[in-house]
Amino acid sequence: MHLHINNVSKTFSRSGISNTVLNDINFNVSSSQFLTLLGPSGCGKTTLLTIIAGFQKVTSGKIILNGMNVSKPCSDLGFMFQNYALFPWMSVRDNILFPLKQQKISKREQESRLAELLSLSRLEGKENLYPSQISGGMKQRTAFVRALAGNPEVLLMDEPLGAVDHQMRQALQEDLERLWIKDKTTVVMVTHDVDEAIYLSDRVIVMSSDQGRVVGDIQIKDPRPRSRSGPQYHKYKDILTSHLNQAYIPCKDEKESKGVEAA
Ligand SMILES: Nc1ncnc2c1ncn2[C@@H]1O[C@H](COP(=O)(O)OP(=O)(O)OP(=O)(O)O)[C@@H](O)[C@H]1O
Ligand SMILES: [Mg+2]
Structure with missing residues (x-):
């Protein structure tokens, strides 16, 4: 399995106003890797995942799966929507x-x-x-x-555990890991939860809300199953939190609404 995200940019335009949500995103996903896209709300995670799935078109760049350009949904790319669907x-x-x-x-x-x-x-x-x-x-x-x-060769999941309480979420992360270890399907998951990213991922890509740029690419090398209280876990938590703090720049929608309130 070879999945390449090559120079992907996405701009939405409406009534003459354009909003660049993804800006020149580049990364390759290895076979059997559990990769997580982590970033603040509105930074373009869902947009990128739906582009990888072939549900949306890029403005420029390419998604290449096993040497073929992905331009529409296909059975090699499984998709798990937010809130189960x-x-x-x-x-x-x-x-x-x-x-x-x-x-x-x-x-x-x-x-x-x-x-x-x-x-x-x-x-x-x-x-x-x-x-x-x-x-x-x-x-x-x-x-x-x-x-x-x-x-599917690749399973794409958009905040699969978003709608449950904290204890249930941790139990489900353990279920998810168990199911994943059994099949070792390549996964690209979206989350904004640092703990979830560390518990589940081999690699975490941190996206910034400043025009959807990649601001961090971190390998999580803690052996599985991971202890949520171990020193390694805390080390990764500090690294990811510091990347996430840099990644948080008020998104355009927020700036606009603050501007409207101030006026
Ligand atoms: N179809 C669309 N038309 C216009 N703008 C869109 C469209 N889809 C998304 N956007 C805009 O793109 C930006 C990124 O949205 P996206 O849903 O990808 O963010 P996200 O990182 O998944 O956020 P969240 O964590 O809240 O789910 C937002 O500013 C959003 O308003
Ligand atoms: Mg989203």
Whole structure:
């Protein structure tokens, strides 16, 4: 697997006003790497992730996956949206089967992959329930294995644990790590949570809200499973927090709204 983000820039224009959200972003993602994009709200993380997924076009630059230009969504790139985005009218089983049905593999293969994913996510016995009937953690695990079901080469996740409380979030980070270690799918995850980035990532790219630039590229070499109270963990926390402090520059929307208030 080779994923290259080459000189990617993105400018949104509306009513003659242009807003440059990403400015010449460059990095390569290695096979089986868990890479996190960390940055303040509004710095362009979702924009970059949706560009990598092929949902949005670049203004300039390229996304190259295995030598091919990505310009539209493809099954090699799995996407897990913020807040799970499960289909509410489908059971857990049908949600997980959805990408498998699109791949037109045999019913037997679908059932065997489903059984494997239900076991991996500890959702056996819950397969006939609907999203409204399961807990937030179960929804998160359903969304995760649904994104994994089609065996994507790269899994893109936008703040997958954004909607749960602190304790649940830590437990889910452990679940997520366990599921990832099993499959070792290449991951690009978006978060604004420093702890989450350190706990899960092999590498963290820090983005600044000043026109979406990369201001840090840090390898996390602490062996897994990581201790949240160990000295290594605290060392990385200091490094990432200091990068993040530099990365925080009030975004345009904020400056504009402050200007309006002052007037
Ligand atoms: N379709 C769009 N049209 C115009 N501007 C957009 C569009 N999508 C995003 N933006 C702008 O791009 C900037 C970055 O947005 P984006 O959603 O990528 O940020 P983010 O880092 O994911 O923020 P958050 O952490 O709050 O989710 C914002 O100023 C936003 O208003
Ligand atoms: Mg976002």
